[in-house]
Amino acid sequence: MNAVVVEKHGGPEVLQYKQVPIPKADQKNLVIRNHIIGVNYIDTYHRSGLYPLPTPLVVGKESAGEVVEVGPGVTNFKVGDRVVYLGGDTYAEYSKAEPISVVKLSDNVSYETAAASVLQGLTAWTMVRDGYPVKKGDYILVHAAAGGVGLLLCQMCKHLGAHVIGTVSSNEKAKIALENGAEFVINTNEENTVERVNEITGGLGCHAVLDGVGKATFSDSLEAVRRLGTVISFGNASGTVPPINIAILSKKNVKLMRPALYNYLGSREEVNKWFGELWELLEAGHIKIHIHKIYDLKDAKQAHLDIESRKTTGKLLLKA
Ligand SMILES: NC(=O)c1ccc[n+]([C@@H]2O[C@H](COP(=O)([O-])OP(=O)(O)OC[C@H]3O[C@@H](n4cnc5c(N)ncnc54)[C@H](OP(=O)(O)O)[C@@H]3O)[C@@H](O)[C@H]2O)c1
Incomplete structure (x- = not known):
């Protein structure tokens, strides 16, 4: 699959668009085919090493897409579920996810809205x-x-x-x-x-x-x-x-x-409470999502240059 990988921490130039193996679900995880990926400022900290994570690493904390594989120990998701995911390794066509970090989307929430609003x-x-x-x-x-x-x-x-x-x-x-x-x-x-x-x-x-x-x-x-x-x-x-x-x-x-x-999202009850309140705000029109630009996944480097330039407003997304 295509993914955006950091092998050595640094500026936006260290983001490499390359082929890596598709992750496999194990007992307690599932695999999501990411369609739209949220760009967040924290991604620049993981890229630069300000928040140190071991390398090589696939950047990204947020995506929306569909479940394509479910581990045998996972009971509350099935293949085909439309979901939003708040976890790691999301600048990629597929991510392996723990169920606690995944929330099902109702039909009226698009992948764009989900990936632009949740984190x-x-x-x-x-x-x-x-x-x-x-x-x-x-x-x-x-x-x-x-x-x-x-x-x-x-x-x-x-x-x-x-x-x-x-x-x-x-x-x-x-x-x-x-x-x-x-x-x-x-x-x-x-x-x-x-x-x-x-x-x-x-x-x-x-x-x-x-x-x-x-x-x-x-x-x-x-x-x-x-x-x-x-x-x-x-x-x-x-x-x-x-x-x-x-x-x-x-x-x-x-x-x-x-x-x-993440400290607010430690249990399924907390996840349901906070997500439920966010969906209500969106549905009632109390908040509107502003999408600055949707980039191709291969252009993640440009998205990082842009968000760090202070020229962007609202949300940046990647399409995988
Ligand atoms: N604690 C958490 O759980 C959590 C979760 C999400 C986000 N965050 C934090 O929330 C902040 C905003 O994140 P975001 O994704 O929404 O980004 P963003 O606000 O869209 O972009 C950062 C903004 O910070 C301002 N800024 C001021 N000095 C800057 C500098 N020297 N370099 C770059 N930007 C500068 C800029 O606005 P002006 O040019 O108008 O000043 C810039 O547009 C980030 O610090 C992020 O780490 C924290």
């Missing part, structure tokens, strides 16, 4: 329901508001009744964030984030700051949060946040969280 959508929804339960009237600062997770956070926070302040790096992205739930935008190339947040919130700061940018924004996030507020640092698009002295949190009794989505 980023669940990251955003768990953050605003569990990490900081967003309430009506809250001021929420969303960094990278026009990105994949960012656009979903803006829509979800607005749906929950919050005032959303989004940071972006261009006027084009500002327009998209405003169209998707942000009430205020801060163009970080032209304005100072903390000053603008203070203007907007009457000097109080935000109830919560949702920060997937990391190194470049972390100190602004601590400045922009209000007394007793919450900072959720959920990613490293600009680099990892350096170690901190936790005493800095006592200045405003700040709650600091560093979540990873």
Whole structure:
């Protein structure tokens, strides 16, 4: 089968499109024929080695497709099921998957919608329901508001009744964030984030700051949060946040969280709960998925160049 393989960590140029054997199901696994594959920022960390995984490795954490083989110990899936998968090795025509990471799709959810919504959508929804339960009237600062997770956070926070302040790096992205739930935008190339947040919130700061940018924004996030507020640092698009002295949190009794989505999906009950809520949001039209571009699997390198260039908005997908 065709797959995108990393043999040595590095920049987008290390992504090799090559032939590898089709995986076989064992006792407790199944094999999925991936049709549409989600591109996520974490794929760049696995490629670069920021999150070290042994090589050679097939990149990718998200796909939608059909079950083509079922191990004898798997009872709840059958060949032909349409599914979405949140696991490893998805930049490939086929992936071997553990059942806990696979969810059946109803007929009205396309492979494109599934692969474009699940990883980023669940990251955003768990953050605003569990990490900081967003309430009506809250001021929420969303960094990278026009990105994949960012656009979903803006829509979800607005749906929950919050005032959303989004940071972006261009006027084009500002327009998209405003169209998707942000009430205020801060163009970080032209304005100072903390000053603008203070203007907007009457000097109080935000109830919560949702920060997937990391190194470049972390100190602004601590400045922009209000007394007793919450900072959720959920990613490293600009680099990892350096170690901190936790005493800095006592200045405003700040709650600091560093979540990873997979910890919300440890049992079938949790998977069903969070996926069920995400499908409801989509079906009710409370969130819309924005697909930036669908690339051929062989063009994964271009997808990585694009997402790291800060020029993309919404979701990037690969077609296998
Ligand atoms: N913890 C979890 O479980 C989890 C799950 C999913 C995603 N994430 C994290 O969420 C974040 C967003 O992921 P995504 O897939 O939706 O990506 P994305 O937001 O579509 O792309 C990253 C964005 O970060 C901003 N950015 C700021 N400084 C940057 C820099 N130096 N280099 C590159 N980008 C920079 C850019 O927006 P501007 O140009 O507008 O600033 C860029 O568009 C990532 O950090 C990712 O790791 C975490």
